[in-house]
Amino acid sequence: MEVPAPRRTRIQQEKRELILEAALEVFSTNGFRGSTIDQIAEAAGMSKPNLLYYFRRKEDIHETLMQRLLDTWLAPLRELDDIGDPLTELRSYIRRKLEMARDFPRESRLFANEILQGAPRIMPMLEGELKTLVDEKAAVIKGWMRAGKIARTDPWHLIFSIWATTQHYADFDVQVRAVLGPNRGGDGRFEDAARFLEQLFIDGLKPKT
Amino acid sequence: MEVPAPRRTRIQQEKRELILEAALEVFSTNGFRGSTIDQIAEAAGMSKPNLLYYFRRKEDIHETLMQRLLDTWLAPLRELDDIGDPLTELRSYIRRKLEMARDFPRESRLFANEILQGAPRIMPMLEGELKTLVDEKAAVIKGWMRAGKIARTDPWHLIFSIWATTQHYADFDVQVRAVLGPNRGGDGRFEDAARFLEQLFIDGLKPKT
DNA sequence: GCAAATTTTGACCGATTGGACAAACGTTAG
DNA sequence: CTAACGTTTGTCCAATCGGTCAAAATTTGC
Incomplete structure (x- = not known):
């Protein structure tokens, strides 16, 4: 039942938090479909491919949130x-x-x-x-x-x-x-x-x- | 101040109603950005270019609604x-x-x-x-x-x-x-x-x- | 019945989108 | 120092998007 929490480095934890914070801002004002990965990436101060390194899909961010x-x-x-x-x-x-x-x-x-x-x-x-x-x-x-x-x-x-x-x-x-x-x-x-x-x-x- | 209501044929009135009804359904469940013209056109039973003949822009539909x-x-x-x-x-x-x-x-x-x-x-x-x-x-x-x-x-x-x-x-x-x-x-x-x-x-x- | 006006369609376009990928760059442990 | 690992980036791709356009089909006015 319980999915084991994946092991993460310090940078991963920090960057993931940064992304989630940015995504909360973007998703909450534009909705899921109205938000783009680029918007979230920019709000988090990183490039789109870099963001996708931490969350493979847009849906994953939303789900975590x-x-x-x-x-x-x-x-x-x-x-x-x-x-x-x-x-x-x-x-x-x-x-x-x-x-x-x-x-x-x-x-x-x-x-x-x-x-x-x-x-x-x-x-x-x-x-x-x-x-x-x-x-x-x-x-x-x-x-x-x-x-x-x-x-x-x-x-x-x-x-x-x-x-x-x-x-x-x-x-x-x-x-x-x-x-x-x-x-x-x-x-x-x-x-x-x-x-x-x-x-x-x-x-x-x-x-x- | 008052914009004169454009003269419309019978077909235009009917089709515009049809589109607005379909758009209400689609917009209300997906939001503006989450809705596509194709979705609305399909829900209204017509092709996308045909819909765009009655409403020139997606925004026009939303605004009318x-x-x-x-x-x-x-x-x-x-x-x-x-x-x-x-x-x-x-x-x-x-x-x-x-x-x-x-x-x-x-x-x-x-x-x-x-x-x-x-x-x-x-x-x-x-x-x-x-x-x-x-x-x-x-x-x-x-x-x-x-x-x-x-x-x-x-x-x-x-x-x-x-x-x-x-x-x-x-x-x-x-x-x-x-x-x-x-x-x-x-x-x-x-x-x-x-x-x-x-x-x-x-x-x-x-x-x- | 026919010409003009209206309606419908298929093909197409540029922009944006989510996402893939390999190469380049940093960091860390031995 | 260096090899392994983690991170970042530029480039690219296919799909989808809003919207255009000219031609075809249909309706309308006479």
């Missing part, structure tokens, strides 16, 4: 724990996801690109690892509902809505900034978003009598 | 009206947006693709028409808050969250279906989503004591 992404991407959900106050747990899950949108927007866009195009390369992972994890956490949330700690609703769609609202600030960043304008679209937008989302998820919109 | 999209895309928000009960207004805005995600997923994905790649072709429209419309509706919502009809919060981020949660069911459809599995991922998922979103936006997650 994807595998790394998925681990870190699901980390916040994995941390969602049964211990502690449910509302607090959900609040900090939302906060963690929003922080990821703020700190790793390229990774978010890379993922969004892949899903948008029908997830051709990561479908098995969605139906396997991801579904298992979500089902597991949905069960935890269901427990909280049964215990009367949070309102009864659909845990799966709750998780979707957290993903959607937080990743929106990475994936649709240009739209968010365009609509907010130069004043409110600055660095403060993530704190505004955090405040808003907390209120939305906890209290909803109904006026407090 | 975009212009049409934006009108229908913003229609639900335009309908958000100051008359009627605020909570009911917002509820039906959410419902309308979710119906669009269900009925026009390709249009949603086309738009998402464009924004993801930095909105190179529609940036002026985002900063102009879209921002104006959102600011206008945000003012309406602010009025509701001042009148105590809905809870005080940030109207812009409220609109973002409605966009994000509803469009998620079109843009991330494959992920939603993969996670829900064959049972719950069927046609009923939109009704489940509608029920969940209504509850989320109105009442939030706090237990009803």
